[in-house]
Amino acid sequence: MRRLVSSLALLLATAACTTATSEPVVSTAIPEPMVSPILSGPEALDTLTYAEPQKARVTHVALDLGLDFAAQRVGGSATLSLLVQPGEETLVLDSNGLHIARVTDASGRALAYEVGENVEKGGKGAPLSIALDGARSIRIDYTAPADAAALQWLTPEQTSGKVNPFLFSQGQAILNRTWIPTQDSPGIRQTWEARITAPKPLDVVMSGVRQGEPEDLGDGRRVFRFVMDKPVPPYLIALAAGDIDFKAIGPRTGVWAEPSVLPRAYAEVADTEEMVVAAEELYGEYRWGRYDMIVLPPAFPYGGMENPVMTFLTPTFIAGDRSNNGLVAHELAHSWSGNLVTNAVWGDSWLNEGVTTYFENRIVEAVYGKQRAEQEAALMYANIVETLGEVGEDAPGTALSTEGEYELGSAIAYDKGAFFLRTVERIVGRERFDAWLQQWFDNHAFQPATSELFLEDMMENLVASDAEAERLTLREWIFEPGLPANVAKPDPAAFAEVDAAVGHYADHGMMPSGWSGWTAAEQIRFLDNLPAELSHDQLAALAAALGLSATGNNEILFLWLEMALENRYDPAVPQAEEFLASVGRAKFVRPLFGVLWGEGEWGRPIATRIYAKTRESYHSVTRAGVDRILDGE
CATH class of the missing domain: 1.25.40.320 (Peptidase M1, leukotriene A4 hydrolase/aminopeptidase C-terminal domain)
Known part of the structure; x- marks a missing residue:
């Protein structure tokens, strides 16, 4: 099925978190190493990377970096473990603004390298080509620039505590090449480990399992160590450092935040352990050990980012009533769709976001009830209709699978993707659909995927007959613009009271009498539909x-x-x-x-x-x- 599977095992010993604990620091037995497959075929060709993974690919990244808050720089080394096909002697990496000091093999022998022409459009950066000369492990000594696009350095004044600085990274879609020299493509999954030094009293968290307590170096700095033993797309390597504290929620869940923010953050995400249980009951085992979160300072550019074992969250979702924590359900759902099975190319980002948005809605239904889930689904549907009204039903970018630039937050990738799965579920029945989606996660775990592969799997493992295939219109949903006629529309009764109130206001200027008792979704629906x-x-x-x-x-x-x-x-x-x-x-x-x-x-x-x-x-x-x-x- 268009997959090239490596038989080479990694030689590095890594650790995974499997124990239940209220502490954020865990280290356990050495697992079997993994090497993820690489998809072949034109539909899996990532035009946003310079890498040639079919020839030479990165399988493991070992970072040894220091955080310099005064200069606002990250510097140190990245040691890359490689899988190289016979006869190939050049490794091509992605980089954007990195200052390369030297490249050596495992014995310290210098290797020739060249930084190619920089492509500014889209942040593609420049290729870093390295002459391997037989090396299968290389070390790159480098520094990331102060203006690295993935990193945001905050002054104390930009934090809640106003005393210590803060740093966080945001790698999606192709920003991590501004601070990590690797093959920065979602289809080239890599295991990784990191040794990070930071000034006291700052704590460091990453999207890997923390190994033991931080080590005091005696020079005003401490060392933090992390491991991610499962192959992940490179954009999921993430880091944050600041004055942060931790509070456990359940046996495998907890939240980090600045001390003054932590009580409100904890109260808002207190349902997280229940969400994890609900997600497992829907689509199988949570495979990452812990599910922790960090609520970052307000400068964080997104609602949330699904970094494994450490979801990054904006504080702007905190409302005091958990009305916005569908965001948490969404980032948790990514632990299956996106992190476990990942789009191989960004033009198929709906495989991450659309599947996740559907899954999110199912978690919300399980934890908060069908009415809230239906209301939130109706808001999604309204987003689709509004977007199609603005850009046109036939606009090429309204297909789920596109060749255009990836845009985070699209009502197409997220909401049309979710309504595609909702429609399939409605036609084949929830029981059959859930069984199929769980097998999709199980059979493609820790692997990249394409829209063609998704469609092929549906046809082989879900669709029961030619007649059912005709009713589903799968190819139209995935590859054609607009919204297919068979879309499973939301229940119009979900907002019946609110829509009536909108009409009363538009016709008579009448304020809604039930506003204070409405859900946040109902209030949003009312405001969004005013004249x-x-x-x-x-x-x-x-x-x-x-x-x-x-x-x-x-x-x-x-x-x-x-x-x-x-x-x-x-x-x-x-x-x-x-x-x-x-x-x-x-x-x-x-x-x-x-x-x-x-x-x-x-x-x-x-x-x-x-x-x-x-x-x-x-x-x-x-x-x-x-x-x-x-x-x-």
């Missing part, structure tokens, strides 16, 4: 009656600010400025700057003034999006 044009008096009345300016839910606050700015409501500008200065989540920041910029002579001076103050506080992902808006792209 686009509202007078300043109407906006003032809405804010006063519904408490929009004082809400503790950032999803609702964002919708209020977006609506107010679209209608040039001056009283909302100070709050928008405060919001944009205090969060870095691209989901919020980019649209608000987009609204301001779109409001011409009223909004552009406001956007320019705010961005001049906030730009340096944003991660490169968020900055790049806002830069494009203000540059008129």
Whole structure:
């Protein structure tokens, strides 16, 4: 089935977390090493990497790095274990801005290398070609630049504690090549280990299992060690360092956060152990040992990132009522879809995000009930319809499998992908569908996948007849634009009361009487469906009656600010400025700057003034999006 499986075993001993503990530090017996297959075929060709894995590939990365907060640099060495086909003597890696000091083999013998031409578009960077001369393990001494796009260095003032600096990485999709020299492609899975030194009193966490207690070096620094013994796509190697504490949730779950944030973070994610149990009951064993989380400072550009054993989360999801912790369910679900089975190329990102969004909704149903799950599904469906209305039903980018650039957050990859699986489930029945999806995870565990492979597996292991295949329209769902006619639409009763309230407001200006008792999803549905044009008096009345300016839910606050700015409501500008200065989540920041910029002579001076103050506080992902808006792209 178009797979090339290696017979070479790694020689490095690694450790996995399998014991139940309330402590974040675990080390256990040596497991059998793994080498993941490489997919062949044109559909598995990753155009965003320079690597040639069919010739020479990285199977293991050993990092030995120091964190220099004064210079805002990461430096040290990366030792790579290689699988090289007979007759091949050149290894090609991905790099972007790395300062290479030297390359040697296992004995310390210098190896010739060349950094090729840099491609700035899309952040592809430059190829790093190394003449192996028989070497099957190499060491690269290097330093990552201060402006490495994957890394965000925060001053003490940008943290909650205001005393110590902070660092976190964000590697998806191809940013990790700015701080790690490796083959940075989701289809080239690698095991890894790391030795990280950091100044006291900072703690370090990574997306690998921490090995023992940190070692005090006696020079004001400590050493932290981590191992990931399972092959993962390179974008999942992640690091964070700062003044952080840990609190256990269950026997294999816990949360890290800055001390002042930890109580609220813990209260928000206290259902996580229950979610893990629900996920296992749906689709099989959780295979990563622990499931810990870290709630990062507000500069983190995404809602969450599914880094194995250490999900990274934005603090903006904390609402005080767990109404936004479908985010946790989503990142947990990635432990199966995305981390266990990964898209081989970014044009198939729906295999990660769409499958995960479906899985997320099933976890929400199991833990919080069918009504909440149906309401959240209805919001997803509305996102699809809105997107198709903006770009057109026939827009090529609305196919699940695309050859275009990967865009995180797409209503197509996430929501259309989820509704594809929801539709298949509706047609074949939940029992058959669940059995098929679990076998997909089991049979392709720790491997890359493509849309063609997914379709082939469905046809072989799920579809019962030609007639059923015709009803499912699988190829249309995956490879054609738009939304197929057989889509399993959400229950219209899910928001019946809310939709009636929207109508009453639009027709008579009547405020919803049940607002305070509504779920967050219901409040979002109401705000999202109000008339686009509202007078300043109407906006003032809405804010006063519904408490929009004082809400503790950032999803609702964002919708209020977006609506107010679209209608040039001056009283909302100070709050928008405060919001944009205090969060870095691209989901919020980019649209608000987009609204301001779109409001011409009223909004552009406001956007320019705010961005001049906030730009340096944003991660490169968020900055790049806002830069494009203000540059008129």
